[in-house]
Amino acid sequence: MAGESNRDVDAITGRTTTGHEWDGIRELNTPLPRWWLWMFYATIIWSIGYWIVYPAWPLVTTNTKGLFGWNTRSAIVEDLDALRAQRAPYTSRIAAASPEEIISDPQLLSFARAMGRPAFVENCAPCHGAGGGGAKGYPNLNDDDWLWGGTLADLELTIRHGIRSGDEKGRQGAMPAFGRDGILQRAEIAAAADFVRSLAGLPVAPEANLALGKKVFADNCAACHGDDGKGKREIGAPNLTDAIWLYGSDRQTIIEGIWNGRGGVMPAWERRLDDTTIKALTVYVHTLGGGEK
């Protein structure tokens, strides 16, 4: 196509053609400016500079590193350091203030929540959900029902030391497996479950033996859950009379709980997170909605 024929002259315009021909149509030669060509070469030279300065070519087991050893990982580390330095004035104020002081200062509260949210999503969300909404067996942190207390001090202690985490300062408490360990008979457990449902105002079947259930409850459950079933926070025994059920309020689930016992575990975060992050997390969880004074 090209070659010798690119000296062809178009008969009508009198201009040379590029020699390219498609179905008898030839392209007129409109020369590009030379500087355009120079710029094209300049970009090639520029790219060679890039190969030398930056990591560029894959080798068999590694890659060329570039003159200054720049890489994306170290760039991110630098960026994060710069971010920390930028946040330092606020972070240090969070570190110096008590959670109560943080909540009463709109600016600090805003920063603590912004700091607490990513910490929550990274560390807490796998069990409690991205917004702290909870799941079966994992408490909803937005509501007003707390197993171990919802004041700032309660929350901080729970976050630091966990629940049944093995940390000796952590929350301790266990519900026995009344059925599996043979403490109660099947009928007694079923009656207790019906009685518990009646405590919460939930409907029970007319044939339910509430009298037996009440006796079983008084003998076995009241020690922890209280005579009135309102629970005891010191040992994490839930309130059985309210509308919130960690595992579910249907009869079968309650029977299952009495038979096998319950005991969710939350890790201690004291050694995994720094004090400022724990404080921000405490404020964040407290301000989700359920925080107690």
Place this chain on the structure above:
Amino acid sequence: MAAPPLAPAEPGALYAPARRIYPQSVSGRFRRIKWAVLVVTLGIYYLLPFVRWDRGPGAPSQAVLIDFPGRRFYFFFIEIWPQEVYYITGLLILAAMTLFLMNAVAGRIWCGYLCPQTVWTDLFLQIERLIEGDRRERMRLDAEPWTLRKVVLKATKHFLWLMVAWWTGGAWVLYFADAPTLVKALASGEAPFIAYAWIGILTFTTYFLAGHMREQVCTYMCPWPRIQAALTDEYALNVTYRYDRGEPRGSIKKNALLRQQGLPAGDCVDCLQCVHVCPTGVDIRKGLQLDCIQCGLCIDACDAVMNKIGRPPGLIGYDTELNIQRRLQGQPPIFKPVRTRTVLYAAIIAVVGLGMLYSLAVRSTVGVSVIHDRNPVFVQLSDGGIRNAYTIRILNKALEARSFLLMIEGLLAPEIEVIGSAPNPDGQFVLEVGPDQTREVRALVTVHRPPPSPSTPVTFRVIEMRSGEHAKASDHFRAP
């Protein structure tokens, strides 16, 4: 189409070197208009950052300021927040339509008089003329071998070019920070690196584009000539060589002789003045062409020649191909500035402009936006009540701190709680927002008797305590 402004390439060459163009100085009506436009536009550009505008304490006192860190744009009495960026869209529509309207009325007015590339190139050419002389001297100088005089002249020219370019870059950064403060900081070397970087970049682009690239920018880089050619019509005035009057061209004597004999003789004496003054080096006598920026300088040059040889001016002028054809057929020329497209463009300009003015005039200094918690969408409380959580951002666009009452409408007996704030004795939440700031709060809305519907529309309203000015945002209250 005319050949591009390149040196004659060897036949078949795919690349051609740029041709040196030595535009000759010219005087006349259009040159005066161009000088006036140059002084006004460059004056605005260089001096506007220093114009002060008192907005009260704590607010910037610069009339035109693009405050990136503060996310505000100030233009005299107008202050634009980032979410009002649609005003910029409106300005862009106005700019495009004005460009189209100018084009429909009189061709490439923008290219010839107003485009920064044209204005700065004009300025750079004038500096070149001051140092190196007019067309002939410059051509002679470039042909000369390198002597001390040539080195001094060239160095002086490039130095002055760089000074103008540097000043151009310097003025640019002043639009992004308080100008007097930044000037002091720049002079003492204490300005942020980014300011120096931008001055450097704009110094380079100005020097390179206005000093070296010149008409190549218009011919090869700019998309507008291509778009312009597609938008024009037969009634749009363009800088036109009236060949009905000019042809056949010939020398003064030859054409005078022809005229005496009653033979056809044109007014064009082929003096090439129109070509010599052209900043893009085209020959207007070849007709409308992409490289012609329609600056009108050839009109001035030709009129001067026509005056000298005693012929009427206007051999080159703003005219249309249509009129040339009509004159050739003995019909009167027609000028139709009012046609469907010009009316349409003007109407769009009027509608968009009035719409923007109206929205600027009535826009509120209060704003509120609401985001419903996505997870969980609602919370069941121990007493059976339902609570929804919202992130509410209150905007205070006034330059003073103001207090806003937060209300929710659409629910029966809702309880509102704002995290970190205490209610007033009436149980209402009044939130103070700093001057020209926003404040984000987390609000909890609780209903003890759950609404029958899983989704109830609600309205959040913020009311400014003193003026009663208010804003609202709609959302939903979710329930099982």
